[in-house]
Amino acid sequence: DTGVSQNPxxxxxxxxxxxxxxxxxxxxxxxxxxxxxxxxxGPEFLTYFQNEAQLEKSxxxxxRFSAERPKGSFSTLEIQRTEQGDSAMYLCAxxxxxxxxxxxxxxxxxxxVT
Amino acid sequence: xxxxxxxxxxxxxxxGTPVLLRCNYSSSYSPSLFWYVQHPNKGLQLLLKYTxxxxxxxxxxxxxxxxxxSETSFHLTKPSAHMSDAAEYFCVVIYSSASKIIxxxxxxxxxxx
Numbered sequence: 001d002t003g004v005s006q007n008p009x010x011x012x013x014x015x016x017x018x019x020x021x022x023x024x025x026x027x028x029x030x031x032x033x034x035x036x037x038x039x040x041x042g043p044e045f046l047t048y049f050q051n052e053a054q055l056e057k058s059x060x061x062x063x064r065f066s067a068e069r070p071k072g073s074f075s076t077l078e079i080q081r082t083e084q085g086d087s088a089m090y091l092c093a094x095x096x097x098x099x100x101x102x103x104x105x106x107x108x109x110x111x112x113v114t
Numbered sequence: 115x116x117x118x119x120x121x122x123x124x125x126x127x128x129x130g131t132p133v134l135l136r137c138n139y140s141s142s143y144s145p146s147l148f149w150y151v152q153h154p155n156k157g158l159q160l161l162l163k164y165t166x167x168x169x170x171x172x173x174x175x176x177x178x179x180x181x182x183x184s185e186t187s188f189h190l191t192k193p194s195a196h197m198s199d200a201a202e203y204f205c206v207v208i209y210s211s212a213s214k215i216i217x218x219x220x221x222x223x224x225x226x227x
Contacts, residue, residue: 033215042204042217043158091158101146101165101208105158 002026004106006092012112013082020078021109025094032075033103034067035091036060043091049075050097082113116140118207120218128226133192135221137205140186147188148206149179152220158204164188175199200225 005024013019025032030051035043046065047057051072061067064082069075079086089110093103121136139145147164162173169181175198179190188205205218 035217040220042220044217045215048215093158099165102148102160102163104160105150107157 004092004094004104006106006109008109009107010110012114015082015084015113017082018078018080019082019111020076021090022074022076023092023106024074025092026104028096029094029104030072030097031095032069033093033095034075034077035093037089037091037108084113087111087113116207116209116214116216118205118216118218120205120221122221123219124222124224126224126226127195129197130194133190133195133199133223135190135203135223137188137190137218138186139188139207146208147181148208149173149177149190150204150206152202152204154201161190161203195225197225197227199223
């Protein structure tokens with residue numbers, strides 16, 4: 001199965017620490033998206049890339065959050081100085097691009113900030 | 115403001131009876147509309163999509179959705195519910211070529227034996 005993969009699947013960290021998550025999209029997909037989902041809520045859009053270019057960022061993406069996709073393949077999402085409110089499931093999705101917007105999601109990384 | 119509203123946070127039906135999950139969106143020139151399903155502890159799976167072709171869209175597992183522009187709705191239906199349909203369902207709208215992606219708040223579908 002060559003679907004979207006995310007690592008790690010779970011991360012527990014202490015408040016104030018930095019964390020980094022990785023997403024590997026489906027290989028021929030040139031769009032990549034990051035979302036955050038808290039318990040009982042729908043995913044909230046954070047940012048998306050077209051190849052290596054970051055084209056859209058949500059207001060939710062504070063200056064403690066940064067995302068990269070340096071070679072247009074995998075992407076990383078870093079959270080600096082984590083806060084308890086950052087505890088959530090972080091989802092990555094990819095889509096083919098062009099006029100195709102259907103997104104395929106990874107299993108997510110569950111972050112717990114203690 | 116652009117928005118997506120899932121009118122029911124929880125729907126409960128008996129096995130074998132029809133399912134209706136409602137979704138309304140704020141008007142836009144040509145939105146792309148999707149339904150996703152999320153089973154407990156599983157990833158989001160695409161059920162079906164509307165992208166300005168036929169207004170009645172068929173998806174996986176017997177689900178369908180009808181795009182009604184005049185009502186700005188994209189309701190999800192299934193003629194006969196199965197126990198395995200119990201999950202969270204999300205309506206998703208994409209405006210303006212992926213620059214604005216909005217998930218609804220979700221509808222939890224429960225199936226009674």
